[in-house]
Amino acid sequence: MTELKVILAGLGGQGVVFFTRLLSQTAMELGHSVMVSETHGMSQRGGSVISHLKIGGSEAPLVRRGTADILLAMEPDEAVRNLPFLRPGGTIFVNSENGLRPEVAEHLERLEIQVHSLPASQMAMELGVAAIANVILTGFAVAYPALPLPIETLRETVKAIAPRGRELNLQALEIGFQAGRSTNDE
Amino acid sequence: MTDTNTRQEMVLGNEAIALGLVEQGCRVATAYPGTPSSEILAGVVKYKKQLARQVYTEWSVNEKVAFEVALAASWAGLRAAVALKQVGLNVASDPLFSAAYIGVKGGFVIIPADDPGPHSSQTEQDSRLMALTAKVPVFDPATPAEARAMIENAFILSERYEVPVILRPTTRLCHAVQSLPMEVTPAPDGEIPSVKFNKNPTRWAATPKFRYKLHVELNKKLADIEAEFNQSPLNYVVEPIQNPKPVLSGAQRAQVEGSKIQNQVGVIASGVAFNTAKQSLLELDAQIPILKIGTPYPLPQKLVGEFIARFETVVVLEEPDTCIELQLPERSRIRGRLDGTVPTAGELSPEVVSTLLAEVLTGAGYKVNPSLDDVELQTLVNSLPLPIRKPRLCPGCSHRSAFYSLKKEFGLSAIYPGDIGCYTLGSNLRAVDTVVDMGAAVTMANGFYQANRLVGDSRPIVSTIGDSTFLHSGIVPLINAVHTGARFVLIILDNHTTAMTGHQPTPANNYLADGSEATRVASIPNMVRACGVNFVKQTDPYNQETFQEILRDAYNHSQAEDGGVAVIIADRPCVLYDPSSVRDDPLPVVITEECDGCRYCVEAFECPALVLRPDKTRVDIDYKICVNCGQCIDACHKGFIIPEAIANEIPQTVASEATL
Known part of the structure; x- marks a missing residue:
């Protein structure tokens, strides 16, 4: 893998920090050097939360706008807010029932940006735990070649860093992964 | 993938600092919490337990107290550290200035975390400038890995010259998470060193007459430290070769200088800005040498002077203010904050750095890659009515x-x-x-x-x-x-x-x-x-x-x-x-159908769980985040927010009335 730059976005309380750890730890277990920038402090109280993740690349903590390969967003408006981070040809995975605002469609096409959306919050509610939408979205994203992290390693990471509710987390990961596989094959 | 010798772990910047402290034999660590520094002391607690080291850890009542508790431990001969945020160093500034004169015994590292931005602080002040005023040497790490390694340099310097030293991280380092090798460097002494406080009132309780002597001594120490910093591997030139390999030894450095490479533009950078500059130059495809400064005070003048002499123009990138730039005796070739090339407020984000570097380089006749910003998309996103997410008190607060x-x-x-x-x-x-x-x-x-x-x-x-x-x-x-x-x-x-x-x-x-x-x-x-x-x-x-x-x-x-x-x-x-307390005594509420979306509750009570519908017709409760505290009942003048228990009775009442 050459350098992979990922932006992870959402709101305080949506578990952005946790799913950043999930991906970064998995990349590290695969032997890559990893650099992450997290949001702490006051923004965590309901504000916009963003993580920058760099796998196998620069030690600068932040991703420059226009250079991210992937945008993972827990909320469609946060996806739109952070769209300028993506490079042309980049990929968005978003927790949304109906994709992104129509206003951006034309630009997504022009920049050849792929959008894959999944109603992860709804699926999480069906599992009975709203807070697990982040893990579902993670499973969904790794089903695509754009985010080349093997699901097997991700499962190991979940086991390692989510000792509480491990089974539920694995189940959430699986549900997301299967959803990604099926849309991916279509 | 996990090799036992090079086991890696994802480590938060603040925890990397903590790990450095514990593995280097820090015995007393104190702090008062403040973003972005708060995880340092928690990290010391974590690693002292993990590595079974004896370290006294204290959340002090404030930063002045934290500083002095750690200082006394140093005077007793132990390695000690105090962690605080930059405005916390203001609170501890009284002992900081005095301790610089009196000096220390055991290595004493002050860790003030600066907050360019600012993200969660009252000011964007630069602790390196505080150090410059107090006359305390500074280490300025660029990454969690470097911060961890620099703790050793900091303790050694502090003990060699008997001065307190500052290791100054910034928010983006504190909250960076980096994969680090976890084999632990053995502490200089696995046991608690057999030291004790040696009474010497002339020094430890010096009167103004002796303070003058101490000041003269401190100036001498700083001159010696500057000479040492000129040779330090923490300050090095990254030459623009295909695969940038830094770390030039003194001899190699002389060789590079001897070859008299004529360049138009060079960059001096310290802290997080160093890697941001490296990344920006790569993205711009500009072959520009960078002098990385790990010890901005006292500035290694000889090394810096020789680097500047190679170029027509030198850009200085440092955060959040001007510590290196201020110490330069001659600034005619310097482009930085003082001449307005670098913004005088705010963070040195990759966008800010690449824009200003592109400007300087284009001005000097270089051809660089065009900006990576898609202006059309950015303009559109800026124009959209995206929700403003300001921080708010939590539901149930x-x-x-x-x-x-x-x-x-x-x-x-x-x-x-x-x-x-x-x-x-x-x-x-x-x-x-x-x-x-x-x-x-x-x-x-x-x-x-x-x-x-x-x-x-x-x-x-x-x-x-x-x-x-x-x-x-x-x-x-x-x-x-x-x-x-x-x-x-x-x-x-x-x-x-x-x-x-x-x-x-x-x-x-x-x-x-x-x-x-x-x-x-x-x-x-x-x-x-x-x-x-x-x-x-x-x-x-x-x-x-x-x-x-x-x-x-x-x-x-x-x-x-x-x-x-x-x-x-x-x-x-x-x-x-x-x-x-809320979980055991819940008071779930509902908003009745009469709600007319008047917004009073949303504005006057401002609970994140009270959500106005996009069409503004009514307010709903977001049960995903509501904690059932029931505190909002009184926030509707019209009585439309009611306990769920009562709501459940209403339809029956209505129904029974209807049958009458």
């Missing part, structure tokens, strides 16, 4: 209940001095009018009272301060206010923890930094009484009616002939710290 009652009792015309903590967000509820620094809620109220008395302004003055902040800096101002006869209401929002920074204990908690039991626990009401306050009431702000009555009594006391400062302790644990 008892501060909200207190602020809401306060507004109901005193209205919007009262003067509300506020303070530093989660409850600074009371400004959203229009119940915080001033924020200066830790403890200023009390002093500002005192000052407003005296000023208002002179000008005949009779508005009520009602201050709010948190428990941790009151203990940090509120007690002394309260003594002052009582003694000078000020009249105001002070509300201590006691949520039993230091909530904003991640629930660190205060002296009013029954446990210490490492989780062990505190045998003595401070009583806030007793302390308030001891300050001379005659009106002290402790009450739960969730009982809004009672709380409002007590507010009225408190105000009356503050106005009574024999009255004075009245203190209310709003007593309820942070709902994140201790969710049990």
